[in-house]
Amino acid sequence: MSHEAVLHSHDSHGHDDHAHHETFLSKYVFSMDHKMIAKQFLITGMVWAVLGGLMSVLFRLQLGYPDASFPWLESILGKWAKGGQITPEAYYALVTTHGTVLVFFVLTAGLSGTFANFLIPLQIGARDMASPFMNMLSYWFFLTASIVMLCSLFVETGPFSGGWVAYPPLSALHDASPGSKSGMDLWIISMALFVVSSLLGGLNYIATILNMRTKGMSMTRLPLTIWALFFTAVLGVLSFPVLLSGFILLIFDRNFGTSFYLSDIFVNGVGALSNEGGSAILYQHLFWFLGHPEVYIILLPAMGMVSEIMSVNSRKPIFGYMAMLGSLFAIAVLAFLVWAHHMFVTGLNPFLGSVFVLLTLLIAVPSAIKVFNWLTTLWRGNIRFTPGMLFAIGFVSLFISGGLTGIWLGNAALDIHLHDTYFVIAHFHIVMGVASMFGMFAGVYHWFPKMYGRYLNNSLGYIHFWVTLAGAYMIFWPMHYEGLAGMPRRYFDFSIWESFKQFAELNRFISTVAMIVFATQILFLINFFYSIFKGRKVTDLNPWKSNTLEWTTPINPGHGNWPGEIPEVHRWPYDYGKDGVDFIPQDVPVGANESSH
């Protein structure tokens, strides 16, 4: 049987694509080239990042200036900002959509969608993904999900407003809130489409990394980016289906009179509901069984890219490659075992809770290993402070500051005091939100020359970095303080409580900084789109003097990546400063009297 032929038939399909005449549609829209799909993910993700960021600016406006009236708001939001003040319903909708969009569309699809698509084939030495068609479908499901979510913003009763976690009964009962009507239906459809998209993508990434590596690219010669993206894909493939099951049960509760999550409920104006026997905690379990791995789906790609960028720009091998691998694996496993630490105060069995505390605190070990390895990679390195490198260092800084508060929140006893306060907001925004954003920025600055054949403007990059880093700390650091004082999250207006009046100034400060930081991101967007067309052209095949395979392709690689044969790999990707040589790319054969690494 021509089994070998089957195994390698996909290798050849890249070649014949060069000759094709490409139309606009086939090149930019229905593209099956992984590089183009990556750009599609990136740009869709950026659109959502702007929308999601804008939402946060709007609700920060409310929190910072609860009494002020902004007539221009009414012209944008219409009835959701009667008299220039955001209504409570609109506020909740903004908070919910901000969370959903940023977590799923920007930091999952935008981050791992972009860089998994872009980097996996280039860095492992493959002509494309295992199944380019599924890859295209993955993007189109994501785009459909995006469009449905966008539509939900415009329905009569408003988008879903029960928090991005969509806990029942708010999500299960049509009468629970205005957003629980058709807004919730669209939300859930959008999320279901998103799950399909991430499954199609994830299966593809796994199969590609396992099956399509070029000759000599053994698993221990993979760049850490690829390892991180691999674990990300595994996490997604195993945890998203659980969310899907949870959502299917939720749909039945909403529309077919079941009571999986509902029991003993009284709705004002409707009366007691007949639902009996369900358990709202069940939904939370199902949701967080995805929700916690989701945190690492967001973080791991950033970690991988940061490891790569740090090593390249320190001109030093990554410190502790195997330890990095082991800690990635440990984080991926632990990600599945700790979900209930989000539920310490929901009526979870306290004994079970203490088991979850133990497992949660274990995450500190691999996280610390990674942090120390990053720091020791920098130690005595010949550091080049490119914007990409700065963002990578910023990632480590944020990961440490946000990770430390995770140890507080992982303790059930402390969590009873801190849960649902701004302390939690500060924690997860720093460690997961802003840190992953930094990883994403680092990746964009670092691989932009490969994506578009041009450089981003460095000066704008430095401004972008310093304002964003300082701004992120100025926004979220005070929130720890507010949270310790008991200020609860998701509240519309704090000015009516005597005890929170003292924070009015601080809230205004946070809101102002948030607006400045948001404006700085516009600077980045300008830089990005300007540089695509007008940026300084890349003339050097390997501008960062990096070892990985993507820099052996032409400056603007076509579909199929390498015009000739795919290079063979002879060494790991971190031979920097070895035997006095600045860098030795992976495709350079091992010399006769070269020391082994």
Added chain:
Amino acid sequence: MSNVTTASTKEAKWWNGGKSPFDVEYGKVMMWYFLMSDAFTFGAFLIAYGTVRFSTNGWPNPNEVFKSYPFAGEGTNAPLVFVSIMTFILIISSVTMVLAVHAGKMMDKKGVVRNMIFTIIGGIAFLSCQAWEWNHLHHEGAWWGMNPFINADGTASTTNFTNFFFTITGFHGFHVFSGVVINIIMLIMTLLNKFEQRGHYLMIEKAGLYWHFVDLVWVFVFTCFYLL
């Protein structure tokens, strides 16, 4: 000892790149991982069912619920009979699927066609059985949000018994249905000599994996709903 060392050197070579570490093409890796993720979908359903059952004081006795079969008179008391027929139908269709895959490996087109037809018939038979059972239960007043049955200890039952039953068997039935559709497509492709031209029947193998998975899920669904 020597055995171990040869095995490990062989393994190291598998992972060296330039070929699949599993010696299978990417489609099969994807199918396996898809089935893994589907296992988590079904796992989540069944575990949710278990969780709700554990958090409820009483639960109906399956033997008092599923005790009829087609053409039986009213008031028949034959627990487990009909569902065991359904189980055997699915096992047998799984066996014919293995035979089809095996015939595919031998490049025996006739064998593939014959066994695929048997498998499809088995799948349709199973779906028909399920349709009958759903219809029967619906006539007894059971549906999503409606539960005419009482708990084993004689107390009132919540609707979650029927909710979970219809959701999970429905989701499984949906998988059987899509499996039948896939098998029919495979059959047509075989008849059109698609696989003969490709020189391999790997598609049949992947369809087979899916079909066995459907059978596998039924093993769990059958046990959880009818026996426990």
Added chain:
Amino acid sequence: MSENTHEHGDPIAEIKKVTIILSVLTIIELILGFWMIGITSEGLRLAIKGTIVILMLAKAFYIVAYFMHLKHELKNLIMTIVVPLALFIWFITAFLSDGNSFRNLRNTYDPHFKAQSEIKVEKKAEGTHATEEKEGKSEPTETKKD
């Protein structure tokens, strides 16, 4: 693949063997199921249920190993499939134990729940079609409440 197939005896004989094993396991399950109908002792019922679960896992093993051919794949593939499945252990343990704790919680602190679950209801006469329930999708449990 072709090389793999020939490593282990006659595949047809193996298929036959596994078919018989699966059938026997199913029949044992059914016998246990029938036996359990008449038994009221909780301990014994639990033991039978445990046996059934073990038989179920045995069936799953035979389907995956032989029908899905996993046993004859490379060890690499077997490990990548089987190791992630170990996550189910904690998945099941945590969910079910929390379900159990939720019941205890409700029985202790929710008198309505406790009272509700202790009301005995009349067993419906055999063969009555609960037609009155069909119309009321919005009030599904109405009939049981009174």
